[in-house]
Structures are given as C-alpha cells and as structure tokens.
Amino acid sequence: MAISYRAALSAVAMTALISSMALFAPTASAEMVLNRNIGTTISSLDPQINFLVYEGWIEEDLYEGLTAYDAAGNIIPGAAEKWDLSADGLTYTFHLRDGLKWSNGDPLVAQDFVNSIIRILDPATASQKNYIFSSTLSVSGAADFMAGKNKDPKSVGVSAPDDKTVVVKLDKPAPYALAYFYSFYCPPLHKPSLDKFGKDWVKPENIVTNGAYKLVENNAQSQAVLVKNPNFHDAANVKVDKVVYKVTEDENTALKLYKSGAIDMTYDVPTDQLDALKKSNPDELHVGPGLSTYYLDFNLKKPPFDNIKLRQALAYAIDRDALVKVIKGGDSVSCSFTIPIPQYPSPKPAECGMSKADRIAAAKKLYAEAGYGPNKKLSLSITVQSKASEKKRGEVIAVMWKQVLGVDAKVNAVDREAWNNTFTAGTWEAYGDDLVGDFVGPEPYLAYMDPRAEAGYNWESKDYEALWDKAMTITDTAERYKVLAQAEQLILDSYYLTPNLTEPNRHLVRKTVKGWADSPGDVVPTRFLSIEQ
Amino acid sequence: MWRYIFRRVLGSLPTLFALATITFFILRVAPGGPFSDNRRLTPEALAALNRAYHLDESLPQQYFRYLWNLLHFDFGPSVKYRDSTVGELILNSFPVSLEIGLWAMVFSTLIGIVLGIAGALRRNGMIDYGAGAIAMVGLAIPIFVIGPILQITFGLDLHWLPVAGWDGTLATKILPIAVLTLPNIAYVSRLMRGSMIETIRTNYVRTARAKGLGERKTIFKHALKGALLPVVAYLGPATAVTITGSIAIEQIFQIPGIGRYFITAAQDRDYSLVMGVTLFYGTIVVMGNMLSDIARGLIDPKVSYD
Numbered sequence: 005m006a007i008s009y010r011a012a013l014s015a016v017a018m019t020a021l022i023s024s025m026a027l028f029a030p031t032a033s034a035e036m037v038l039n040r041n042i043g044t045t046i047s048s049l050d051p052q053i054n055f056l057v058y059e060g061w062i063e064e065d066l067y068e069g070l071t072a073y074d075a076a077g078n079i080i081p082g083a084a085e086k087w088d089l090s091a092d093g094l095t096y097t098f099h100l101r102d103g104l105k106w107s108n109g110d111p112l113v114a115q116d117f118v119n120s121i122i123r124i125l126d127p128a129t130a131s132q133k134n135y136i137f138s139s140t141l142s143v144s145g146a147a148d149f150m151a152g153k154n155k156d157p158k159s160v161g162v163s164a165p166d167d168k169t170v171v172v173k174l175d176k177p178a179p180y181a182l183a184y185f186y187s188f189y190c191p192p193l194h195k196p197s198l199d200k201f202g203k204d205w206v207k208p209e210n211i212v213t214n215g216a217y218k219l220v221e222n223n224a225q226s227q228a229v230l231v232k233n234p235n236f237h238d239a240a241n242v243k244v245d246k247v248v249y250k251v252t253e254d255e256n257t258a259l260k261l262y263k264s265g266a267i268d269m270t271y272d273v274p275t276d277q278l279d280a281l282k283k284s285n286p287d288e289l290h291v292g293p294g295l296s297t298y299y300l301d302f303n304l305k306k307p308p309f310d311n312i313k314l315r316q317a318l319a320y321a322i323d324r325d326a327l328v329k330v331i332k333g334g335d336s337v338s339c340s341f342t343i344p345i346p347q348y349p350s351p352k353p354a355e356c357g358m359s360k361a362d363r364i365a366a367a368k369k370l371y372a373e374a375g376y377g378p379n380k381k382l383s384l385s386i387t388v389q390s391k392a393s394e395k396k397r398g399e400v401i402a403v404m405w406k407q408v409l410g411v412d413a414k415v416n417a418v419d420r421e422a423w424n425n426t427f428t429a430g431t432w433e434a435y436g437d438d439l440v441g442d443f444v445g446p447e448p449y450l451a452y453m454d455p456r457a458e459a460g461y462n463w464e465s466k467d468y469e470a471l472w473d474k475a476m477t478i479t480d481t482a483e484r485y486k487v488l489a490q491a492e493q494l495i496l497d498s499y500y501l502t503p504n505l506t507e508p509n510r511h512l513v514r515k516t517v518k519g520w521a522d523s524p525g526d527v528v529p530t531r532f533l534s535i536e537q
Numbered sequence: 538m539w540r541y542i543f544r545r546v547l548g549s550l551p552t553l554f555a556l557a558t559i560t561f562f563i564l565r566v567a568p569g570g571p572f573s574d575n576r577r578l579t580p581e582a583l584a585a586l587n588r589a590y591h592l593d594e595s596l597p598q599q600y601f602r603y604l605w606n607l608l609h610f611d612f613g614p615s616v617k618y619r620d621s622t623v624g625e626l627i628l629n630s631f632p633v634s635l636e637i638g639l640w641a642m643v644f645s646t647l648i649g650i651v652l653g654i655a656g657a658l659r660r661n662g663m664i665d666y667g668a669g670a671i672a673m674v675g676l677a678i679p680i681f682v683i684g685p686i687l688q689i690t691f692g693l694d695l696h697w698l699p700v701a702g703w704d705g706t707l708a709t710k711i712l713p714i715a716v717l718t719l720p721n722i723a724y725v726s727r728l729m730r731g732s733m734i735e736t737i738r739t740n741y742v743r744t745a746r747a748k749g750l751g752e753r754k755t756i757f758k759h760a761l762k763g764a765l766l767p768v769v770a771y772l773g774p775a776t777a778v779t780i781t782g783s784i785a786i787e788q789i790f791q792i793p794g795i796g797r798y799f800i801t802a803a804q805d806r807d808y809s810l811v812m813g814v815t816l817f818y819g820t821i822v823v824m825g826n827m828l829s830d831i832a833r834g835l836i837d838p839k840v841s842y843d
Contacts, residue, residue: 045793138581151585
C-alpha cells in the first residue's frame with residue numbers, strides 16, 4: 005500500500021510536534037511548596053529575643069534546640085540525641101549528635117547552646133525570655149547575671165565541657181525542665197554572625213540556622229520564605245522544599261486567602277464562621293484542645309471578696325455549659341484550673357458535680373450566709389480585656405449573677421496593656437483572667453499560681469508551697485501529678501478564682517497536607533509535613 | 538516664594554516640638570508600659586528590661602534623653618520590632634502607603650471634580666442625584682464592609698484579582714486603591730459642587746458670559762479656577778491623612794504600609810515607635826498644609842507670597 009507523500013509529511017510533522025511538546029512538559033520532580041499562615045506581622049526573628057507565638061512557629065523551622073517536638077507534640081531528641089539527669093535532679097547533661105552543622109557548613113558545638121542561654125540572660129540583650137532561665141528554671145547564677153549584679157558569664161550554671169556536651173545546673177529541681185530546651189527557648193547561637201553583623205544578623209542575607217530550613221526572604225508585614233537546609237542532620241526526611249509563611253492580621257482575610265487557594269492552612273478561624281465551615285469543610289476544619297485557660301479572679305484584698313462564702317456563691321451561680329454555648333469559639337467547659345492533660349487526675353470544685361437546680365439553690369444559700377439578699381445587694385465590677393470574646397464572657401457572667409443572685413455587675417473592658425496593668429495595680433474586684441501554658445502539663449499553670457511567683461492574686465498558702473516543693477522532687481510523672489493535683493485542689497477549694505473555659509486551637513488545613521496533627525502546643529514543624537501531589 | 542516656604546518650615550518647628558512633648562507625656566499617662574503584656578516577667582526580670590530601655594529614669598530625664606536623640610535624627614529602638622530601628626520601619630513601610638494613597642487621591646480628585654461640576658451645572662437633574670448617591674455610598678459604608686465585599690466578589694467569585702497581599706504587581710494594588718478612593722470622592726464632589734454653584738454666580742463669570750466667551754470657555758477656563766480653591770484647601774490635609782495609610786485597608790488586604798503602626802504601636806505602648814510615627818505624621822500634615830497654601834497662591838490671583 006503506497007502512502008501519499010503528503011500523508012507521510014504530515015505524520016512526520018505531527019510526531020515532531022508531539023515530541024517537542026513532551027520536551028516542555030513539566031518534569032515529575034517539581035519543588036514542593038507549602039503555604040502556611042501566621043496571624044501577626046513578624047516582630048523579630050532574633051531567636052534569643054523573640055518570645056511571641058507566631059514568630060516561634062517560624063523559628064521552629066529555622067532552629068533546632070537540644071530537644072524538639074514531633075507533629076503530635078511529644079518531646080523527641082533534637083540536636084541532643086540523649087540526656088541524663090543527676091540523682092539530685094539538679095544537673096542536666098545533654099549529649100549532642102555527631103556531625104552537627106550550621107546551614108553555612110560551620111560545625112555546631114555545645115558552646116553554641118551555652119552562648120545562647122547567656123545571651124538570653126544578658127541584661128544588654130533585653131530579652132523578654134530572660135525569666136525562663138532565671139526563674140522558671142532556676143539556673144544557678146542566672147538571676148544575679150540577669151540583674152547585672154554579676155557580670156561574669158562563667159558564673160551562670162551552663163557550660164560546655166567539650167564540643168558535644170552541654171551541662172545545665174539548677175538551684176532547685178524542675179522535673180518538667182526538658183520542655184524548655186526546644187527551639188523557642190534554647191536555640192543555639194551562631195556567634196560569628198552576631199559579632200559580624202550586629203543588629204542585621206538575622207536578615208536573610210546574613211542569617212545562619214541549624215534547623216530544617218533557612219530563611220531566604222523576610223517581608224515582615226507580608227511573608228517569610230524558608231527553603232530546605234541541606235546541612236540539617238535529618239534533611240533526607242524533610243519533604244517540603246519551600247515554606248512560605250504568609251502574614252494575615254485578620255482571620256477573615258486568612259479565611260479568604262484559604263478559599264482562594266493562596267494558603268494551605270490558616271492560623272485561626274473566625275469564630276462566627278465555625279458552624280458554616282463545619283458543614284462546608286468538615287475534613288479540613290481542625291478544632292482541637294489548646295493551652296489557654298480562662299478563669300475569673302476575685303480580689304482577696306477588697307472586702308467583701310475576702311469572704312469565702314460570697315466567692316463560692318458567685319462561683320456557683322455561673323452556668324459553665326451555658327457560658328460555653330454563648331461564646332462560639334468552640335471552647336470547652338473547664339472545671340479545673342489546668343487544661344485537660346493526659347495522665348493528670350484533674351481535681352474539680354464542688355459545684356461541678358451538682359445538678360443545675362442544686363447548684364443554684366446552694367448559690368442562693370451561700371449568698372444569704374454571706375449577708376446578702378434582696379435587702380442588701382452586691383454590686384461589683386468585672387475587669388476584662390476589650391476583645392469581643394472576653395467582653396461576652398464578662399457580660400454573660402454578669403447576667404447570670406443578676407438572674408440567680410440579683411447581683412449588679414458592671415463589665416469594665418479595657419485594652420490589653422491597661423488590663424494587665426489593672427491586675428498588677430490591684431485596682432480590680434472581679435477580673436477576667438487567662439493563662440496560656442508553656443507546654444502540655446500542669447506545671448506551667450500551677451507554677452504561676454504559687455504565691456511566691458505571682459503576688460497579684462493576694463493568696464497565701466503555705467500548704468500549696470509545701471506541696472509544690474514536694475512535687476518538684478518527684479521525677480516519676482504519675483506520682484508527681486498526684487501531688488500537683490492536691491495542690492490544685494487547694495486553689496479550687498479557696499475559690500479565689502473560678503475556672504470558666506478552655507479555648508481550642510482552630511485551623512483550616514487542606515486535605516492534601518499530610519502529617520498534620522492537632523497538637524495542643526500548636527507547633528507543627530514543617531519537617532514532618534508533606535503535600536500529596 | 539522660597540522665602541515663604543522657608544518661613545513656613547521654620548514656623549512648623551515649634552508645632553512639631555509641641556506635638557512631640559504632648560505625645561511623650563500623654564503616652565506615659567496611659568496605664569501600662571511596653572512590658573505590661575508579659576505577666577510572666579518576674580519583678581527582677583522586669584527591672585532588668587526597664588533599665589535596658591532607660592524606663593527606670595525619671596520622666597524629665599527620659600524626656601530630655603529623647604529630645605537629645607531626636608536632634609541626631611535617632612528615633613530610638615522599637616520595643617516590639619527588635620530587628621529594625623524606628624526609622625527603618627517608617628522608611629520601609631511608608632512608600633507602600635504613599636503609593637496607594639497618592640493613586641487614591643488622584644482618582645478621587647479627578648472623579649470628584651467631574652461629578653461636582655456635572656452636579657453643579659445640571660442641578661437637581663439625574664446626574665446631580667446620581668453623583669450625590671455615589672458620594673453617599675462611598676462615605677456611609679465603612680471600609681471594613683466595602684473591602685471584604687470587593688474581596689469576595691472580585692477575588693473568590695470572579696477570580697479576577699487576588700484576595701489580599703502585596704507583591705508589587707498591579708493586581709494586588711487595584712482593590713486597596715479602589716476602596717480608599719471611594720470615601721474621598723464624596724468630599725471632593727460635594728465641595729466642588731457647592732463651590733462651583735457659588736462661583737457661577739460671581740460677577741466675573743457673568744462678565745465672561747456677557748462677553749460672549751461661550752459656556753465651555755467660561756466654565757472650564759474661568760470659573761473652574763476660582764471654584765477649585767476650597768477643593769485645593771481640602772486636598773492638602775486630606776492627602777496627608779490618606780498617604781499615611783489606613784489600618785483597616787492594611788489589615789483587610791494585608792498591605793505592608795505604615796497605617797497599622799499608628800494603632801498597634803499605641804496598643805503595645807511601644808513608646809519609640811509611637812513617637813516616631815506621630816512626628817512623621819505631623820511633618821506630613823505640615824507639609825500637606827503648606828503645599829495646599831502654595832497651590833492656592835498659584836491659583837488665586839488675590840493671594841501672593843513674597
């Protein structure tokens with residue numbers, strides 16, 4: 005069969021065309037880019053100075069501390085592959101992995117961690133994390149060094165006896181201390197860059213990092229761009245090549261960016277959209293337990309709030325279930341002061357076991373026993389932060405007090421700085437308070453409630469102090485938790501505060517993002533994530 | 538003219554000095570300080586921080602220290618934005634606000650003038666009411682309502698424009714400029730309309746008409762110049778306000794401008810940053826007023842600056 009000349013020519017042309025198209029087809033190994041999202045402009049990426057949450061997410065990708073967190077929030081080896089604790093619980097010895105390098109190839113040594121802690125404590129640095137190593141963990145000599153009383157860094161109890169060993173000496177045992185050695189508190193310091201570039205040492209063209217990523221762009225009000233660090237010790241398992249942290253100061257803008265495909269996850273979700281999103285994006289909406297607890301304080305120094313019966317009456321009159329329903333953020337009822345923690349036997353105040361009718365009856369009875377009733381009305385002010393959910397909390401509590409007891413409560417909403425200042429100044433009667441824990445455990449919450457730590461609550465309890473000191477000597481977690489629960493029971497029984505609710509972490513995460521876990525600590529390092537192609 | 542400008546600049550210095558002083562002391566009266574937010578700080582830790590920022594000195598001492606640095610053009614360190622100086626923060630963010638603001642002013646002025654003239658010439662007609670309606674919409678509906686509506690319409694539904702963000706491309710500039718243009722159209726068009734109506738009644742316009750110059754020449758060559766005076770007087774300070782950014786636009790569209798600092802720095806009690814942006818804003822307003830007055834001098838033959 006003869007083929008016409010023309011047919012042959014067209015066949016050749018078609019083949020040539022199709023094969024040349026194949027040349028321009030995208031190759032199978034495309035760069036994996038993850039678009040993440042944070043909720044504030046980037047204030048500082050200086051690892052010894054930054055103490056804010058969202059910048060901390062970026063730093064978790066840039067730096068690795070002695071310990072690290074996996075996606076689910078468990079402590080795993082970081083730059084240190086193992087560690088020991090001395091018998092008296094005062095000395096931590098960290099053993100670094102072999103062959104650690106900075107992103108520019110410099111060897112990473114134990115002294116880099118020592119220099120970092122010293123820099124955090126150094127008064128000249130003016131770091132707002134300085135209290136972590138001088139008070140939360142009482143590193144020996146740290147308090148004096150921080151106050152400028154002793155100017156010799158060698159007086160501080162952190163040292164590097166050799167390139168692979170970091171030794172941290174405490175004055176008081178702190179069995180929870182491991183949580184404070186990850187990148188947010190204990191990143192290593194690359195001293196040559198700091199010395200050479202000064203204030204510009206964290207600019208993308210100068211910065212040297214030791215984590216899974218390095219920084220290539222920092223537009224503080226728009227985005228930060230990170231790319232894989234080939235010198236990271238686990239670089240082989242890091243799948244995402246490039247991470248873009250897009251800044252959105254408004255959660256509604258974040259939601260729109262998510263819907264338009266510009267970002268793969270959001271830092272938060274507008275609470276008034278939660279119900280709609282549960283229906284439209286059920287697999288992508290993640291609302292999981294967080295570290296924030298919200299409670300109401302009574303000022304023990306201002307009569308009549310020094311009367312425990314009155315405090316109990318006011319606490320009993322609050323309907324926690326109804327309160328949580330009104331505040332539509334996906335919050336959970338909280339009867340304990342601490343957040344729900346695995347293995348921790350959370351104590352509860354008396355009114356939590358009661359039926360609604362019993363609780364209200366008891367509230368009225370206590371109110372009368374305190375000397376109040378229809379003839380003698382209580383009026384008070386509730387000081388809250390001016391953000392919407394907190395104003396709501398105050399107003400709902402005021403309404404409940406009015407309905408159950410006939411109390412006249414006025415909500416006084418002020419901006420955040422003034423709100424904190426009011427607490428310190430003691431010019432409050434009832435106070436809408438909150439606390440965000442440093443890690444998943446009862447210790448951060450209960451440490452803060454130690455009368456020796458925060459005098460602003462005006463609460464004295466030698467029993468609490470004794471229980472806390474005893475708990476700190478117990479290294480077995482389950483045993484320690486039992487003692488700490490007894491301490492928390494003292495807080496709840498004194499009714500100088502009444503827990504209201506805990507706030508969840510809220511995110512939208514695309515189904516194509518693999519490796520995400522809802523961690524209460526809300527830190528999901530990008531090195532554990534990947535995108536399904 | 539240059540003598541006039543020099544005199545104005547010199548005269549603005551006491552104003553700026555007063556601004557600096559009042560702002561400095563008002564800031565200190567506000568409850569709380571830059572570290573109030575961090576309740577975990579122990580008293581010793583807080584004392585160390587206050588010492589580092591000279592906040593433990595007496596107020597007059599801090600004030601004179603601030604003035605001394607100001608004379609060397611040193612605005613001081615920001616407590617929150619530690620990686621940059623206050624000067625760098627302003628210099629990096631102002632150009633963005635300036636770009637959006639200037640375009641918004643140009644468009645709103647042109648549109649406003651056209652609407653105002655049209656309204657004045659065909660009073661109580663369709664164009665007049667139409668222009669008035671557009672003006673009221675732009676004025677009455679807040680930015681944080683119009684902005685998201687446009688985001689959803691053009692970004693999510695039509696996919697014509699990006700929802701938010703700023704990467705220097707034209708697409709990211711369109712929506713913010715559009716939203717910022719709308720309120721100003723109202724002011725300019727109403728001013729123009731009222732002023733034009735008055736100017737048309739003046740003697741010199743009647744003379745021009747009587748001379749047989751023709752409606753077009755009368756309005757656009759002679760009346761317009763006189764009618765523009767109130768608009769020009771308004772534009773100076775209005776431009777100053779617009780180019781220094783709007784926190785609403787910047788947060789809705791995530792624009793890296795300077796507007797947010799005015800609010801967030803005060804909320805954070807970031808003393809240096811508040812002083813820096815306030816003085817910067819004061820300088821811009823002074824310049825805006827001066828340019829307005831110079832423009833008036835150029836337009837109005839009755840005014841001369843020597």
